[in-house]
Amino acid sequence: MGKGDIDSIDKTMPATVPFFSDPAKRSILFQLVAMLIIGLLGYYLLTNTMANLERQAIATGLGFLEKESSFEIGESLISYSAADTYGRALLVGVLNTLIVSFIGVVLTVILGTFIGVARLSTNWLVSRLAAVYIEVFQDIPVLLQLFFWYALFYKLLPSPRQALNPAAAIFISNRGLVFPVPASHPAHKYMAAAFLGGCLCVYLLRRWARKRQARTGKVFPVFSVSVGILAGFPVIVWWLAGTPAAMDVPALVGFNFEGGVNISPEFGALLLGLVLYTAAFVAEVVRAGIQSVSHGQTEAAMSLGLKPGQVLNLVILPQALRVIIPPLTSQMLNLTKNSSLAVAIGYPDFVSVAGTTINQTGQAMEGIAMMMVVYLFLSLTTSAFMNWYNKKTALVER
CATH class of the missing domain: 1.10.3720.10 (MetI-like)
Incomplete structure (x- = not known):
């Protein structure tokens, strides 16, 4: 084998790069060291905090979430009382x-x-x-x-006793805006499901209309059809459920209103x-x-x-x-x-x-x-x- 052949083999063989001269390997090492330092610092802060809390006899943990709250909340989207957790x-x-x-x-x-x-x-x-x-x-x-x-x-x-009454059963006072809403009925959850189904139909309709317009150049009346779907589906369910029309009407009781919805x-x-x-x-x-x-x-x-x-x-x-x-x-x-x-x-x-x-x-x-x-x-x-x-x-x- 001649000298030229040896030189060609040397050129094709990958050169061995020292670890600290390889940027990729060096960056991995630096990231591991940084993670280790952050982990040790976090461990030190956590253990030090827990030791100080224990020394001061301060309770820790999430066990308090199961205890009775003993305070009221003025506004709530779900049922709540001071006896709850x-x-x-x-x-x-x-x-x-x-x-x-x-x-x-x-x-x-x-x-x-x-x-x-x-x-x-x-x-x-x-x-x-x-x-x-x-x-x-x-x-x-x-x-x-x-x-x-x-x-x-x-x-x-x-005040509520002198509340403004711009329309029937609608009152505006320093306690808020009070207005009537439909009384609770099982059909309402099906109407809500119908509305969500209508939203899905509108989404699919818009996608189809865009593809159709890109293919043929014809504009489909998406807005009017979407309004009809979103309003029509719940109305159809309401009609099939027997057209429940009972209303929860607010009324002045004492110094405040009861019933309806209060904003x-x-x-x-x-x-x-x-x-x-x-x-x-x-x-x-x-x-x-x-x-x-x-x-x-x-x-x-x-x-x-x-x-x-x-x-x-x-x-x-x-x-x-x-x-x-x-x-x-x-x-x-x-x-x-x-x-x-x-x-x-x-x-x-x-x-x-x-x-x-x-x-x-x-x-x-x-x-x-x-x-x-x-x-x-x-x-x-x-x-x-x-x-x-x-x-x-x-x-x-x-």
Whole structure:
């Protein structure tokens, strides 16, 4: 074998790289060392904390969740009394936080989109009013807005005996808005199931209509058909169940109303403050997203004979979503976390209920840990949904 053959073999054989000279192996080692240090630090903090708690004779663990709470909660989506456990009380707080966050996010997106589009209106008055709204509500801290609406409701609205009665069985007072609702009936759960089935049908219909439009160019009236499905399915179930029409009508008993549904001033002030504040930021997000779309897209759409509403819905917004969704996700998370300010105006959200639990049981670590876990779960769930929606609406270049 000649020297040339040996040189060719040496060139084809992989060179042995020392461990610390290999970036991939070195990075793995550094990550393992970092994980070990963090683990040891966490173990030290945990053992030190447990030892200090034991030295101070402070109870630990989640056993308190099975004990009687012994405090009332003003608003609850599920049945609750002071005889129930701390676990059920915390569940009530979580549900209260969820309902105000969900309704707040929906209303914020609707209002923020409307204000953002109005901000770009060619009508000078509409554009200026939208700009004033954005500047005013962005520059006032949300906590002050909550105090303002809460005080406004209690100062301007009359007592229950002098409650405003704008329509039959609807009363507005400083105890809240009270209105009648259908009395409990077994058919209602089937109507709710029919509505959810209608939502699934609408989703499948929209997918089919888009594919049909892309294939044939024909536009299917999705909106009107969807409204008919969502309203028609529950009505059909209601009719098949015998058309139950009994109503739970509120009535003044003593110094307050009984019956119907009561939207408290605390809930109204919290929802109004969060929505108006966050919608101002969402409006700017929507405005920036719309302005990111090239003006040539609008001119091309108008040249095809599309109406302004069609241009906005079919051309501008689908392209603007890729810019709107990431900052919109942040604003949705901000609204959910800002709902913890409810404790300032007396609305029993999760932070308020957990705070009362901590004061009664003395188990602050567990209570604070549960707050962190609940808000972390809400934030991660919202982010996961918005990331999925972002991928779904992403423009794919072909």
